[in-house]
Amino acid sequence: MKAKIRIKKLIYHILVIAFGFVMIYPVLWMISGSFKDNAEILRGSLSLIPKNFKLANYTTGWSGFSGISFARFFLNSFVITAVATLGTVISSSLVAYAFARVEFKGRKFWFTCMLATMMLPGQVIMIPSFLIWYKLGLADSYVPLILPYFCGQAFFIYQMMQFMKGIPKELDEAATIDGCSKYAIYANIILPLLKPSIVTTVIIQFYWKWDDYMGPLLYLSKPESYTASLAIKMFADAASKTDYGAMFAMSTLSLIPVFLIFLIFNRYLVEGIGTSGLKG
Amino acid sequence: MSKNTEKTSVISRFLNKDQTVGNIFAFPFIFGFVCFSFIPIITSFYYAFTDYSMGSKTATYIGAANFIKLLHDEIFIKSLGITLKYVLISVPLKLAFALLIAFVLTRKSRMVTVYRSLYYVPSLVGGSVAVALVWKQLFARKGLFNSVLAGLGLSTVNWFGDTKLALYPLILMTVWQFGSSMIIFAAGLKEIPTMYYEAARIDGAGAWQMFKSITIPCLSPIILYNLVMQTIQAFMAFTQAFVITGGGPNNGTMMYALNVYNQAFKYNHMGYACAMSWFMLVVMSIITLMIFKSSKFWVFGEGDDE
Secondary structure, eight states, X not given: OHHHHHHHHHHHHHHHHHHHHHXXXXXXXXXXXXXXXXXXXHTTOOOSSOSSOOTHHHHHHHTOBTTXXXXXXXXXXXXXXXXXXXXXXXXXXXXXXXXXXXXXXXXXXXXXXXXXXHHSOHHHHHHHHHHHHHHTTOTTSSHHHXXXXXXXXXXXXXXXXXXXXXXXXXXXXXXXXXXXXXXXXXXXXXXXXXXXXHHHHHHHHHHHHHHOOHHHHHHOOSGGXXXXXXXXXXXXXXXXXXXXXXXXXXXHHHHHHHHHHHHHHHHHHXXXXXXXXXXX | OOHHHHHHHHHHHHHHSHHHHHHHHHHHHHHHIIIIIIHHHHHHHHHTTBOOOTTOSOOOXXXXXXXXXXXXXXHHHHHHHHHHHHHHHHHHHHHHHHHHHHHHTTSSOTHHHHHHHHHHHHHHHTTSHHHHHHHHHHTSTTSHHHHHHHHTTOOOOOGGGOTTTTHHHHHHHHHHTOHHHHHHXXXXXXXXXXXXXXXXXXXXXXXXXXXXXXXXXXXXHHHHHXXXXXXXXXXXXXXXXXXXXXTOSTTTTOOHHHHHHIIIIISOOHHHHHHHHHHHHHHHHHHHHHHHHHHXXXXXXXXXXX
16 A cells, blocks of 8 residues: 555656656757757757757857847846836835825725736737837837836736735834834835745846847847847847857856746745735 | 924925825826826827828828728738637646646645746746747757657648648747746645545545536636736737747738737838727727626635635
């Protein structure tokens, strides 16, 4: 009986790992492809171990296009992502506090508007937004890619509100009796307790923004302001033959920050989504 | 008391009123909503009735001409059909996988967290251009999928050369990214009291019966949430089609968002593209509303929290 259970357990783990391997195979294949030469990639070999280990892909890839190296593209991506993520955290926590903890006229109305934007597909407002930025003379800049993130992101506001529900109101009341203003309560009580929710926001917003392709595609036209994702796509657009090895090398590098953040904060992510209770 | 301190106390009293505090804290959202959602939507509505294109000084009012043109636009109708097909196949499959794997990974084992992370990886990187380019290569004529088919003794398939087949690699790529829905389901599964299952086991219920009669009903609010979010997201899929197929072959993967993008930025038909955006907004609102209306019949315990 005990042996039977142990075998069952073993089969379970083997199956889960095998399927998991299939799941991440494309990613592993890309990483191994970054060390293969073009001929081997194009042959469609299943192997994850390169025949001739070719590190040169990284140096040729890194040199980039028309004299602009990938150092620049990665820096651009990083600046946009970091600033937008910072903006999201600050603004979303402020708005969430207003909606969750302050009684004011119009709260219900604005909250409903927020739920509506959560379901509003970005592509519907893509064209008019572009035209407005264009008229303001800001279409070819980082402003359209960053400024909206300082106005709170509905998804994260909602998540933080759910989290704040779990922070006892008695804390606020006690602080008020002690003479704390609402501003002080936000800064000294709510914000520190909100940390798990903030970490979740940082991770998710970071990789959404890092992977974002459509925004940079619309707003950035000068190669020196390109983000990494735009630059990687240029490998495939090249008039001459595509250098797959170099493309995969830069693709691999572009995924490293995402993986790093995921590995460091993995725990928070899985639990953060859990505790934010999307039960609503 | 000097006049000055009186003045500051008036100001501080004003600043500490709930009404002021609320508006100050909510200001980023109010500003953003007006500038980045409301005004663009209204502008888009206005342009939808004009022949506006970038560079032109004026936009001429042309009534519903854009909308009438939509009905005769073959590519538009095709793109609508393709997008519906994509949504109808990919969303249910994605949610089914997410739920199934979340359920399989509820065992109490230290490895479960590792497994969850493993299955989450595709969601983590799937939206990137990098992975889209890999996908393109995997399904290339001499790509990995064809190598596998050949290895199994089957005939190879020209995935992106066939109008009928080209959509399926894109669907598979979407389903592959079930990880984020899975994590939300996993969080929901943890909330189901184990005594429900214990009681059912005593009554002699099987695994499937427990899944059907306990798990699904308890998770139904989360299923609703995932369904709505994934449907909206799927309707607006862009990067995959843009990077992998560019809409081809013969518009076989012309997703709706890609078509809008082309009309606006490739052909500079801004007015027409706005009309298409508005059409999509109406279609999606109807579908979302239908999902919510239907939820009365299959979502349990709604409003318990409120």
